[in-house]
Amino acid sequence: MPDHQPPIIRASQLSKRFGAHAVVREVSFELAAGETLVLLGPSGCGKTTLLKMLNRLIESDGGTVEINGQDVRAQRPETLRRGIGYVIQQVGLLPHYTVAENIAVVPRLLGHPPTAIAARTTALLTRLHLPPERYAGQYPHQLSGGQQQRVGLARALAADPPIVLLDEPFGALDPLTRASIRREFRELEELRRKTVVLVTHDVTEAFELADRIMLLDAGQIQQLGTPRELLFRPANEFVRRFFAAERLALQLRTLTLGDVFLDLGDEVSTGDQGYLPAYSPNGLTSSALTAKTTVHEALEWLTGPTPATAPFTVPQLMGAFGEALQREEDAWKR
Ligand SMILES: Nc1ncnc2c1ncn2[C@@H]1O[C@H](COP(=O)(O)OP(=O)(O)OP(=O)(O)O)[C@@H](O)[C@H]1O
Numbered sequence: 001m002p003d004h005q006p007p008i009i010r011a012s013q014l015s016k017r018f019g020a021h022a023v024v025r026e027v028s029f030e031l032a033a034g035e036t037l038v039l040l041g042p043s044g045c046g047k048t049t050l051l052k053m054l055n056r057l058i059e060s061d062g063g064t065v066e067i068n069g070q071d072v073r074a075q076r077p078e079t080l081r082r083g084i085g086y087v088i089q090q091v092g093l094l095p096h097y098t099v100a101e102n103i104a105v106v107p108r109l110l111g112h113p114p115t116a117i118a119a120r121t122t123a124l125l126t127r128l129h130l131p132p133e134r135y136a137g138q139y140p141h142q143l144s145g146g147q148q149q150r151v152g153l154a155r156a157l158a159a160d161p162p163i164v165l166l167d168e169p170f171g172a173l174d175p176l177t178r179a180s181i182r183r184e185f186r187e188l189e190e191l192r193r194k195t196v197v198l199v200t201h202d203v204t205e206a207f208e209l210a211d212r213i214m215l216l217d218a219g220q221i222q223q224l225g226t227p228r229e230l231l232f233r234p235a236n237e238f239v240r241r242f243f244a245a246e247r248l249a250l251q252l253r254t255l256t257l258g259d260v261f262l263d264l265g266d267e268v269s270t271g272d273q274g275y276l277p278a279y280s281p282n283g284l285t286s287s288a289l290t291a292k293t294t295v296h297e298a299l300e301w302l303t304g305p306t307p308a309t310a311p312f313t314v315p316q317l318m319g320a321f322g323e324a325l326q327r328e329e330d331a332w333k334r
Pocket of ligand 1: 018023041042043044045046047048049050201
């Protein structure tokens, strides 16, 4: 986290018991504006409870949460929640409201002018690949699960809250829809600017979306760090074992072209601008390969339906990937 930015969320020694069961135990963390934190861990480890303490859907028994330096308990819960987007797995759309009406709920409560709400709704639906002329007037039961999930996200973003909390937002979807929505989600400019806390038990999802991951077990932080730190510098045996089964898949999603092709230096150092032509693995997205592209994404691109010429082949990429893994391990031993 950059030093100069004050944290937008600061949790100190947060704790929660249900009866005799300590569900969250003295959890502390800070989150900078624009960061995405993923809460990860086995079922029942306290992820949802921790998330809900941030917007006071659950009251803590100990510790504090400050948002922009203000203790959340100093605000009325309803006021607090209007300033924080919240998305849950069950989506929770109001069945007798149209898509547009569902999206407008919080902006209306906040007294935004109707014309501004309509413009915002149109923009969000367009960005989430739900053409407004077709979907704005539909009712939730007329939509697929993935479409409902997108409307849930649009609703959470409607009032442009600086913080968005997401509890298993893709949980109810089949794996294919889930992967493609996840990709859209990552590429949504709107979310990149926001501070996001996302709960999942899906390790791949955590690695694809997180700036930092908090791995919890039995209500306690086992490790809080970047995906790379958790994978290559596990803090303890629990962390190491938690990722063991999917290690290769995670390594492919963690190392980037910039990591593996050190000798492509100049070309790769173009950074965000990209050095390869537009890329569209499944027709859903279009972006360029850059030094920040993961090996996994590059492989999808190289083996996709419309592979273009790249400065490397699959065997070259895999060879360089193997060498990069070795470098990581050597750096760890030193
Ligand atoms: N209202 C409640 N009353 C009593 N126990 C609760 C309550 N809410 C949660 N718990 C318990 O607290 C523990 C943590 O629950 P929580 O939902 O935070 O876990 P989780 O990590 O989000 O799990 P999952 O991944 O299965 O959703 C569980 O053992 C759960 O049964």
